[in-house]
Structure formats: C-alpha cells, structure tokens
Amino acid sequence: MEKQIVGHEQIITQLRHAIQSSRIAGAYLFVGPAGVGKETVAIHFAKSINCLELGENPCGACISCRKTDAGNHPDLQIVGPSGAWIRIDQIRELQKRIVFRPFEGVRKIAILREAERMNLEAANCLLKTLEEPPAESVLILLTANLDALLPTIRSRCQIIKFNPLPPNELARYLNEQFRLGEREALSVATLAGGAVGKALANLNSRDAEESETGQPADEGIPEILTTTDRLAVFRIAEHYGGDPDRLDVLAEWYRDLLLLHQDVSPDLLVHTYHVEALRQLVPRYSRLRLQAAIKTIFETKNALSRNINATLVLEVMTLKLMSD
Numbered sequence: 001m002e003k004q005i006v007g008h009e010q011i012i013t014q015l016r017h018a019i020q021s022s023r024i025a026g027a028y029l030f031v032g033p034a035g036v037g038k039e040t041v042a043i044h045f046a047k048s049i050n051c052l053e054l055g056e057n058p059c060g061a062c063i064s065c066r067k068t069d070a071g072n073h074p075d076l077q078i079v080g081p082s083g084a085w086i087r088i089d090q091i092r093e094l095q096k097r098i099v100f101r102p103f104e105g106v107r108k109i110a111i112l113r114e115a116e117r118m119n120l121e122a123a124n125c126l127l128k129t130l131e132e133p134p135a136e137s138v139l140i141l142l143t144a145n146l147d148a149l150l151p152t153i154r155s156r157c158q159i160i161k162f163n164p165l166p167p168n169e170l171a172r173y174l175n176e177q178f179r180l181g182e183r184e185a186l187s188v189a190t191l192a193g194g195a196v197g198k199a200l201a202n203l204n205s206r207d208a209e210e211s212e213t214g215q216p217a218d219e220g221i222p223e224i225l226t227t228t229d230r231l232a233v234f235r236i237a238e239h240y241g242g243d244p245d246r247l248d249v250l251a252e253w254y255r256d257l258l259l260l261h262q263d264v265s266p267d268l269l270v271h272t273y274h275v276e277a278l279r280q281l282v283p284r285y286s287r288l289r290l291q292a293a294i295k296t297i298f299e300t301k302n303a304l305s306r307n308i309n310a311t312l313v314l315e316v317m318t319l320k321l322m323s324d
C-alpha cells in the first residue's frame with residue numbers, strides 16, 4: 001500500500017506539473033528532516049511517472065501502480081546505506097540497472113536514501129551518472145543534510161525542500177487518523193518536530209512497549225535532570241548512546257522547564273503529565289542554564305552526526321548538563 005502523504009501539497013503539484021509538461025528532470029535532490037515524507041513522496045512520484053493511466057494522480061489500480069505498491073516494479077530501485085555507508089559497489093549496481101531502457105514503465109527510476117552517507121568513492125562514482133544521465137532515467141536523492149553532500153552533486157540536481165508540518169497541522173492529522181486526544185496529539189507532533197514519519201514511528205514503538213508492559217511507556221523525568229551523583233555520568237551517557245533520538249526527547253524536557261520558568265501556560269508543554277514534578281525542579285535551574293543545556297544537547301547531536309567518538313562526546317555532555 002502507498003503510504004499516505006501528509007502535507008507537501010505544493011511539492012506534489014510541482015512534480016505533477018513536471019510529468020504533465022514532460023519536463024521531468026534527470027536528477028532530483030529531496031532535502032528535509034528524517035521522517036518528513038521525502039521517501040513517501042519520491043515513491044508517489046515514481047508511481048505517477050510510470051502509471052499506465054494518464055490521470056492527474058497515479059490510479060493505484062493498473063499493473064504498474066500495483067507493482068510499485070508491492071515494491072517489485074522492475075523499473076524502480078531503492079538503494080540505501082548498508083551498515084553506516086552507501087558503498088561504491090551499491091552505486092555501480094545502481095548504475096548497471098539504470099542504463100537499460102525501462103522494461104515496463106516510462107522511466108527507470110532510482111531512489112537513493114540517506115544520500116549523505118555515500119563515501120567519497122561512491123559519490124564520485126555517482127557523479128558520472130549525474131553528469132551524463134542515461135536517457136529515460138530519473139535519479140532521486142534523499143537527504144536530511146544538504147551540506148554533507150559534495151557541491152558537485154548538489155549542483156547537478158533539482159533541489160526540492162521539504163519542510164516539517166506545523167505541529168498543529170500534524171496534531172490534527174494524528175487526532176483524525178489515530179484518534180489521539182488533542183493534547184496528546186499535540187505533544188506527539190511537537191516531539192516529532194512536525195515530521196509525520198517520526199511521529200508515527202514514536203507512536204508505534206510506544207504502542208509496542210505498551211502492549212509488552214500493559215502500561216503506557218513513559219520513562220518519567222530523565223535522571224540527568226534530578227541527580228547530582230557523579231558516578232551516574234557513565235551510565236547516563238551510555239543510555240543516550242543507545243539511541244540518538246533520545247537526545248531530542250531530552251532537549252524537550254529542558255524546553256519544558258524553560259517554558260515553566262517563563263510562566264507560560266502548561267498546555268504548551270510536551271510532558272504535560274509531569275507538570276507538577278517539573279515545577280518542583282524549576283527553582284534548581286536558572287534560565288541561562290536551561291538555555292545552555294539545550295544548546296549543549298544540540299551541539300552534541302551535531303558532533304555525533306559527524307561520527308566523532310560518541311562515548312566521549314556523550315560523557316562530556318552529561319558532565320556539562322549536570323554541572324552547568
């Protein structure tokens with residue numbers, strides 16, 4: 001089944017227009033945060049290009065649409081990192097398949113997920129395809145980090161930017177589709193930074209945890225906010241090393257404290273269920289300290305994305321947050 005596209009109307013219109021006016025570019029670069037819908041839109045685009053009915057939208061019923069939905073259309077390949085990197089042999093394989101004429105569709109389409117994970121060798125190899133795109137082919141690169149791509153690659157693609165949805169809009173969708181309560185929907189949407197895929201992934205993992213324990217998954221207030229025990233540093237750092245998304249969650253806790261500091265309505269908090277416990281913590285923190293903590297967390301995330309020694313970076317962060 002095709003995933004539902006939430007938002008991005010302008011992009012869909014732009015891509016549809018390209019198909020209708022036969023001006024499909026040889027290479028696109030979809031840029032936007034993880035989980036925002038780049039891959040869903042890319043697959044929708046591929047499906048529209050190769051749909052046998054020439055309607056405004058892919059019909060969803062022809063053999064081409066059905067094969068795309070089932071993930072076995074011979075003219076569509078989706079490539080992503082194997083391990084930490086996209087390797088040169090994966091790019092060579094992609095190139096080998098994309099040079100042939102389409103078997104069944106109008107175009108041969110290749111989607112490259114997390115394109116910033118191409119190592120230099122792979123990127124240089126891909127460059128050849130971008131410089132001389134095979135006839136009847138479309139390459140769609142997806143990335144959350146435009147700066148991490150070689151300028152020579154960027155300049156050969158048509159760049160399309162994906163913005164996260166405003167949290168209210170995403171909350172409305174979650175409220176309508178998943179019957180989340182309004183407050184809960186807003187808190188899930190805010191936590192996901194407006195990225196629908198991330199919100200759904202969070203909901204799924206939460207549901208999974210709930211069904212395991214029979215209790216709503218809620219780790220409660222992070223230890224780092226309450227402890228002064230220096231011996232806890234290594235254990236806490238290790239906890240955050242297990243899943244970088246936990247840093248986003250941690251930043252939200254500090255943001256909640258900051259909001260309470262500024263006396264805003266508790267409705268705007270992400271962790272509305274913990275408002276009383278958070279209130280008790282507020283006097284321990286100055287506003288500057290909270291702002292510095294949020295900055296530290298984001299700097300740490302950045303450092304981790306540059307593959308710097310993760311353990312060390314997280315330990316330094318934990319020490320800093322505890323002692324600032």
Ligand SMILES: [Zn+2]
Nearest residue numbers: 051059062065
């Ligand atoms: Zn169709």
